[in-house]
Amino acid sequence: MNLSPRIENFVLHCGEMGSRWGFNRTIGQMVALLVIHEQPLTANEIAESLKISRGNVSMGIKELQSWQLVKVTHIPGDRKEYYAPNGSIWDLANRVFEERRKREIDPTLSLLRDQILEGSESPEEEYAQNQIQTIHDLLETITKWSAELQRLSPEQLQTLMKLGSSVSKVIDLKDKLLKKS
Amino acid sequence: MNLSPRIENFVLHCGEMGSRWGFNRTIGQMVALLVIHEQPLTANEIAESLKISRGNVSMGIKELQSWQLVKVTHIPGDRKEYYAPNGSIWDLANRVFEERRKREIDPTLSLLRDQILEGSESPEEEYAQNQIQTIHDLLETITKWSAELQRLSPEQLQTLMKLGSSVSKVIDLKDKLLKKS
DNA sequence: CTAAAGTTTCAGTAATTATTGAAACTTTAA
DNA sequence: TTAAAGTTTCAATAATTACTGAAACTTTAG
Structure with missing residues (x-):
């Protein structure tokens, strides 16, 4: 499992950011790797790609599961466990947000x-x-x-986010609405 | 500078949370102490209250200034520097939020x-x-x-926050508004 | 100008957090 | 039932981060 320079770049960056996002380097790299790969990966592939120990991967998976960021899948006739992101990018961001609220x-x-x-x-x-x-x-x-x-x-949520500069208008609107009723 | 048990409790808790909020224990304690005290404090008072070294306080102040969370004041006829929170609780939270966005x-x-x-x-x-x-x-x-x-x-912001469960109603409203125009 | 009061810096050390790797454990195919 | 494949655990250690305290620096009153 060799990573292309560009993908490696992305993965390493996420590792550096990991601690700022509430986890550690390894875990940041792991999320990045899983998100960027269409196919689920085995623990060994993760260890090899990131050049870290098998034990570290195991602990990382455990942590990622506590954040509900990965899911386990299986391929028929293969008893290995395959890991993949648990939902869309948007789902993942939401979970991180929620989990951090709980902790912080x-x-x-x-x-x-x-x-x-x-x-x-x-x-x-x-x-x-x-x-x-x-x-x-x-x-x-x-x-x-x-x-x-x-x-x-x-x-x-998309709608709300995209309101952008009209947020204040909406607030005004809400005021008017309240006055009417 | 002895802290009452209750205030000490609060300060220690903020210390523990410090690292989750993006800084370290000392800095968490320092913010807590400054926020809870009506009068500005000198670096020595901070060191004594928190039982940490003078040097550590100096580094902490520097860091807090980079977050724009403290301001320096002076008392006429006294050349010591007195430190106080830079704005209301709400201002501080806003700055932390902003600074973290920049870093994360x-x-x-x-x-x-x-x-x-x-x-x-x-x-x-x-x-x-x-x-x-x-x-x-x-x-x-x-x-x-x-x-x-x-x-x-x-x-x-208060208005927006207090919208609470009516956020979705406001979104619907906005949709209607768009259709009309 | 100078000495006293105050502040900052930073090398050394302490405390914390992350990682490895080998041993223990679990699962399953035959 | 067992051995091969796979996974987890955790003590030892490495890497990182925080803290101290003494020396250097800065400011100001006289």
Whole structure:
């Protein structure tokens, strides 16, 4: 399994970006490789293509499954496991987005909720408590909004995204709508 | 500078989350501390509160400035530098969001653009090229959309966010609007 | 100009995170 | 039932990233 220079370029880049996207180099490379290949690949092919150990691939697959980014397929008469991306590019991006929300926002939201329940004891903590409330509200809004986006169909999302510079017009529109009813 | 248990709790949590938010533990703690304190703090106070070295604070401040998250203030007759959050919670979140877009999306977008220009040579690369195009389009849409959000006033953004479950209604509305005109 | 107050830098080291590879485990064809 | 094919686990180690603290640098009051 030798990669063409161009594909190798893409795969290596995704490896470098991997850690910024919430995983590590190997995993970034693995996603890239799977996405760019029409046919599913075996663990050995992945290891060979990326020049990494078989064990590393196994751990990577496991991680990618926890992100729901790969699926396993089989070829009749062949007992090897073949791996492929779990859905379209759009599906994958959505899952990464969702998973990151879980890791980056949810734990904090839950801590802040608890802290708000406790109330502020000393007057010195009054300001702190206020700031915590503000952060909490912000995170909650983001969470609700992102859940909302997840609920939209890809087509609706496309429409929304493509609204582009007319977003503010839509907001105005919504205001008018509210006033009428 | 001793922190109350509750504030310490918050600060430590932000430290743990720091790396998930795109920086490191120290920096997460520093932002938390600055945000929770009404008065600006000196570098020494920060070092003492967080029990970290003075040098580490200096590097942290530098990093926070590159994210545009802190501002420096002075007290007349005192030549020490005092640090405070650079704007409201909402401003800070916005900056983090923007900065992360720059680090996580822009480099890839630029690589993909180049790769698309090169075109696909072998037919074997045809599929790869297609996938790259799809990723490119997705990232470009996200970029445009996020620039759009940055342009909205906080109030407009609030309105948009609070649309919540009526987002899809607004999209339908927009469709109707388009058909009329 | 100079010394005191304050800040930054960076080489060395500590802490964390990723990777290998060999051994253990699992599955299946015969 | 067993041995060959395939997969997973995990202790050891490599690679990366973060932190300290002492020395160098900068600023300013007198």
